[in-house]
Amino acid sequence: MRPTNTSVFGAVRLGHLVIETNRFTDWRRFGTDAIGMHHDDLDTGLTRFRLDDQECRFLLRRGPAEDVVATGWHVDDHSAFERIEARVRAQGVPCAEGTAEEAAQRGVERLLRFPGPKGITQEIYTTPVLSPEPLRMLASRWVTGDAGMGHVAITSTRPALTRAYFGTVFDARLTDCIDETISGVKLKIRFLRVNERHHSIAVAAVRGLPIDPVRTRVQHLNIQAATLDDLARSYDRVHELGFDMALSIGQHTNDKELSYYARTPSGFEWEVGWNPLVIDETTWEPSTHQGISVWGHTPVGQTIVDKLGQFRLAARSLAHPEKTVRALSGAGAPDD
Structure with a gap:
């Protein structure tokens, strides 16, 4: 087995997501007509969205979760792939090679799957399959590339534990933190990077309280628009088509990204952003920002009933311990 102690930082990027849903009609309208992505229907139970020449960026499969169930990471080469695999197997965590059918659905080669935090399966692959079919989408293009x-x-x-997991598996680095108070609830958000993108993973926790106010495993996901015009036009389409807007357009304090948050048919949020800063590893130092936004990002249409619903979910989470992968998270890691 290959050595596990050589860093894979910079050789990993977010490549695809798998979403389980029974709301295919709504998702096609949301992804294609509102957000502006290309979509392909594989059969009645599988739909894919594209952002670029890769065959698949989002795989929607039929099922009851209404959530992201797997995160796919594109690994630069076989050597880095094998280092990650060796790390996972060395801790006794089960790995499963993806079947030819699973790899084909995702448009990838050499697929490996293993458990991740909150029950989200982590997938790594080495080579994406490129589609010769021209993109049919309302956006001019999306920013993907070497940073994911x-x-x-x-x-x-x-x-x-969550931070330690991504540090162990992908050599993720802490970029910065945000302290925010929303409706009297204090949040601390940690932003982790695996390459020059400001963050590929954000981890939010209620400070001092062991509660999770979000029903879904994923609170939101983000894609990056190529132009400000693309961002503004998709924002208008979300409104015009009647999809819920979670947060209006605003600018974040830490990565300076201009963005808005829409609510997906499955309930988690979808952020469309533009122009985030890029990390310079030679000069970057982590810091803590007060508040999520410089301006904007105001809640849209949230009622007292919605807030009460969130508190009920938070209270319910106390009875259901969060899934962790202790072997890859450092069994002695304190929660901070």
């Missing part, structure tokens, strides 16, 4: 296609944000009652 965006990021995923999760809420966690065990943030230190």
